[in-house]
Amino acid sequence: MSGHHHHHDFAGEKLVDAARDALVDAGEQWTDMRADVFAALAAREKPASAYDIAESVGLDRGKRVAANSVYRILDLFVRTNLARRIESANAYVANSHPGCRHDCIFLICDTCGAVTHIDDDSLTGALRTAAQGSGFAEVRPVVELRGLCSRCGDGDAG
The missing domain is CATH 1.10.10.10 (Winged helix-like DNA-binding domain superfamily/Winged helix DNA-binding domain)
Incomplete structure (x- = not known):
């Protein structure tokens, strides 16, 4: 994959x-x-x-x-x-690409609330495989990572 x-x-x-x-x-x-x-x-x-x-x-x-x-x-x-x-x-x-089905990984800024999404089928595929190995079917990965976006995190270096 x-x-x-x-x-x-x-x-x-x-x-x-x-x-x-x-x-x-x-x-x-x-x-x-x-x-x-x-x-x-x-x-x-x-x-x-x-x-x-x-x-x-x-x-x-x-x-x-x-x-x-x-x-x-x-x-x-x-x-x-x-x-x-x-x-x-x-x-x-x-969804900015409604004709394309895949799992999204959301990056959510704790400060401003901005959301960026990335696509990485190898990560979500590994989650699906692990879940199916535990007996789950019809798995729909929901991946959300929280942190600081580049705008909000710029002033925190040091």
Whole structure:
């Protein structure tokens, strides 16, 4: 199994188009509400909770949006690879490459909350193998590393 996984990252309207295509290919509908939720999620630089997204979509629509409706949509997005859930923060990030399925390793800054994701199939593959060796099936590695990003850690040298 190769180490790093390479793919094409999308941004802006190309990301929205790729997400719509991936959702439709999965047999789901791209509704106005789903489009609004994805756009709000994709516009965020940091992970967002369902409440954050509900508030943002509600402001854009001019009416309150229930967080439980947003949770259902975000769960659909995670199942169909349009978004990733940051387990330790109960927050979500848009997947910048929705047509590509793989495990992500998230690097989360303790100071500013920024999230970077890296792909290393050799690491997540080893986790899958170890779990399967212990009798687990349908393993879905969730790897989150916490520390300081390069911006927040720069002043701490010495």
